[in-house]
Amino acid sequence: MAFIEVKNIRKSYQFGKNNSVEILKGVNLDIEYGEFVALVGSSGSGKSTLLYIMGLLDQANEGKVIIHGHSMLEMTSTEQTNARLKYLGYVFQDFNLIPELTITENLEIIGIADSMSVEESRSRAHECLREVGLGDQLSKLPSELSGGQQQRVSIARSIMNKPLILFADEPTANLDSKNSQEIMSLFRSLNKKFNMTIVMVTHEDDFKKQVDRVIEMKDGVVIDSQ
Amino acid sequence: MNLSFFLAIKNLKSSIKLFFLVVSILSFSFINLSFFNSLNNGIEDVTNTKLIDYAFADLTIIPKEEETFIYETEEILKKVRSLGSVYAASPRLSATGSLFDDKGSFIPVIKGIDINEERYISKFHSSIERGSYLGRNVRDEVILGDELVGNLDGAKGTTGFEPLDLRVGQRAKLIFDNGVEKSYTVSGIMDTLFWIPDFYLLISIDELREVYGFNEDISSEILIKINEGYTKEDVKVQVANLGINAKVIDSLEELSLAETILESQKITTLLANVIGIFSTFIVIFIIIYINVNNKKKQLSILKAVGISEKTIIKSYVILSLLYAIAGIIIGFIGFAMLTLYLELNPIKLPMGFFYPQYTILELLTSSLIIIVSSLFGGFFASHKTVKKNIVSVLRGVD
Ligand SMILES: Nc1ncnc2c1ncn2[C@@H]1O[C@H](COP(=O)(O)OP(=O)(O)OP(=O)(O)O)[C@@H](O)[C@H]1O
Ligand SMILES: [Mg+2]
Numbered sequence: 001m002a003f004i005e006v007k008n009i010r011k012s013y014q015f016g017k018n019n020s021v022e023i024l025k026g027v028n029l030d031i032e033y034g035e036f037v038a039l040v041g042s043s044g045s046g047k048s049t050l051l052y053i054m055g056l057l058d059q060a061n062e063g064k065v066i067i068h069g070h071s072m073l074e075m076t077s078t079e080q081t082n083a084r085l086k087y088l089g090y091v092f093q094d095f096n097l098i099p100e101l102t103i104t105e106n107l108e109i110i111g112i113a114d115s116m117s118v119e120e121s122r123s124r125a126h127e128c129l130r131e132v133g134l135g136d137q138l139s140k141l142p143s144e145l146s147g148g149q150q151q152r153v154s155i156a157r158s159i160m161n162k163p164l165i166l167f168a169d170e171p172t173a174n175l176d177s178k179n180s181q182e183i184m185s186l187f188r189s190l191n192k193k194f195n196m197t198i199v200m201v202t203h204e205d206d207f208k209k210q211v212d213r214v215i216e217m218k219d220g221v222v223i224d225s226q
Numbered sequence: 227m228n229l230s231f232f233l234a235i236k237n238l239k240s241s242i243k244l245f246f247l248v249v250s251i252l253s254f255s256f257i258n259l260s261f262f263n264s265l266n267n268g269i270e271d272v273t274n275t276k277l278i279d280y281a282f283a284d285l286t287i288i289p290k291e292e293e294t295f296i297y298e299t300e301e302i303l304k305k306v307r308s309l310g311s312v313y314a315a316s317p318r319l320s321a322t323g324s325l326f327d328d329k330g331s332f333i334p335v336i337k338g339i340d341i342n343e344e345r346y347i348s349k350f351h352s353s354i355e356r357g358s359y360l361g362r363n364v365r366d367e368v369i370l371g372d373e374l375v376g377n378l379d380g381a382k383g384t385t386g387f388e389p390l391d392l393r394v395g396q397r398a399k400l401i402f403d404n405g406v407e408k409s410y411t412v413s414g415i416m417d418t419l420f421w422i423p424d425f426y427l428l429i430s431i432d433e434l435r436e437v438y439g440f441n442e443d444i445s446s447e448i449l450i451k452i453n454e455g456y457t458k459e460d461v462k463v464q465v466a467n468l469g470i471n472a473k474v475i476d477s478l479e480e481l482s483l484a485e486t487i488l489e490s491q492k493i494t495t496l497l498a499n500v501i502g503i504f505s506t507f508i509v510i511f512i513i514i515y516i517n518v519n520n521k522k523k524q525l526s527i528l529k530a531v532g533i534s535e536k537t538i539i540k541s542y543v544i545l546s547l548l549y550a551i552a553g554i555i556i557g558f559i560g561f562a563m564l565t566l567y568l569e570l571n572p573i574k575l576p577m578g579f580f581y582p583q584y585t586i587l588e589l590l591t592s593s594l595i596i597i598v599s600s601l602f603g604g605f606f607a608s609h610k611t612v613k614k615n616i617v618s619v620l621r622g623v624d
Contacts, residue, residue, distance in 0.1 A: 052617045059615075083532075084530065084531065085532025096620065098524050100236055109528070110531055112229045113532060
């Protein structure tokens with residue numbers, strides 16, 4: 001039994017009353033614990049949609065996502081929120097930081113939500129920010145940082161609660177190649193250092209060689225997962 | 227620290243201009259609520275005082291149910307006056323008729339009074355603005371309420387009726403409702419600062435009895451003023467126990483006249499409260515709704531990283547509460563200043579000078595109204611947006 005099992009996931013979007021288009025047409029996938037996989041495929045093939053469903057950010061119409069033996073999609077939304085808080089981390093293409101909070105606070109709120117004390121949470125936030133090389137920017141607002149730095153903040157946030165799985169949707173799409181490579185290296189070190197399972201959607205061919213496995217999608221199904 | 231509170235504070239700080247806007251609206255709402263109440267209290271109070279001073283005294287003896295008059299006035303007066311708790315008692319006889327000047331006529335409320343005793347149970351004698359009070363045993367004089375002849379500045383009365391052109395010393399023709407026509411000298415014009423007695427025409431009760439062919443024992447009512455240290459309830463029981471052939475009532479309490487006057491004010495107060503509740507709710511709802519919608523992406527991010535909807539909604543409810551509390555504080559300061567100003571510069575209303583009056587309970591009620599409506603507004607406004615699908619919001623579809 002794999003660490004993450006995706007079974008026959010279907011997802012369609014409704015247009016008007018009677019039209020609907022199926023984006024995921026029965027996706028099956030196994031990912032092992034500690035694996036770093038890249039999810040690739042042409043634009044519109046359903047990579048993000050699949051990632052969001054696996055990450056419990058969106059609902060599927062059919063199918064199962066089983067993580068460590070737990071059937072995740074059948075949980076209540078409160079349980080899913082809790083699972084996101086405790087076991088899952090996210091890195092998005094456009095960083096998605098809260099602009100009015102300092103980068104420390106952006107991380108801190110997660111610790112507080114997970115019933116840490118403010119002090120505990122703050123020192124954990126600082127630890128994570130140092131981990132991604134931002135130890136000297138702790139009280140800056142996101143807008144005061146470069147894109148590459150902001151993405152580092154969002155990675156730091158994603159590891160705040162020591163998640164089991166990191167989901168990243170084209171985390172380097174908005175960055176230049178130098179920054180992209182740095183971010184990629186950061187993911188690799190997290191994967192090695194903490195044995196974090198990472199699922200990353202990417203378009204960059206360079207990265208395919210840097211991951212454990214490449215999963216390719218086309219038209220809503222997985223066509224190659226080695 | 228509580229995460230909802232933390233988020234609320236951050237939210238508040240990030241939109242400080244909005245905060246001031248909302249707080250000023252809520253403070254107006256608070257002033258509106260509290261001031262309206264205190265205004266009505268002031269009016270109610272002054273109305274009660276005026277009704278006692280001119281229309282009812284403390285207690286009123288009226289005819290028995292099926293009768294039009296009190297027929298044993300002399301005996302009742304004797305008995306009532308013998309009570310140690312009674313300061314004074316005086317009979318009145320009511321009638322109607324038409325009062326004429328050169329051009330037209332008007333229908334005053336004619337009150338026959340015992341000229342000597344009346345001064346102990348009412349304040350007519352001290353309300354004469356021009357001329358003088360009725361002379362002892364003078365029968366061919368009348369006092370006119372100033373609504374009948376226009377206010378002192380010559381303006382129309384509060385009711386908008388064309389006042390009569392009658393001055394002190396002039397003779398005025400009066401046709402009583404039994405058809406008797408007589409002329410009287412206007413001895414004085416009174417301004418009671420209350421519109422009801424300002425429509426009265428005062429005349430000697432003996433004269434009025436003669437006009438109607440009544441004997442000395444007939445009156446419409448007997449007004450009683452009680453001595454200090456006694457309660458109306460006690461004296462009422464004492465009078466009732468005298469075994470008189472009439473009914474004693476606390477008019478202020480029982481007569482629907484007083485109630486009607488106060489009722490309309492109660493309705494306006496209620497209306498002001500309802501409007502206050504509603505407008506506060508709407509203001510908070512709209513502000514929070516806009517705020518939540520502007521921040522829906524942030525909300526989805528918070529949800530994505532595992533912060534519960536409950537925590538987020540709570541943060542908006544707390545934000546609303548902060549708005550409300552600041553609004554109440556500012557509103558209270560405004561209210562206090564307004565009240566102070568009016569205490570120094572009282573307003574003259576048809577029923578007299580009035581001062582806003584309020585109780586702590588009423589201020590607390592206004593505060594509670596603001597707080598509760600804010601909480602509901604914040605809850606309902608954030609609830610729906612917070613429930614939106616995370617991915618749709620992050621993708622910008624919703
Ligand atoms: N909320 C939505 N409503 C309707 N259609 C949607 C919605 N979200 C996604 N889609 C459609 O689903 C399809 C797959 O989208 P998805 O974002 O998963 O593709 P992708 O593989 O991530 O593409 P890209 O590489 O461009 O990011 C697209 O055609 C997209 O238009
Ligand atoms: Mg995508």
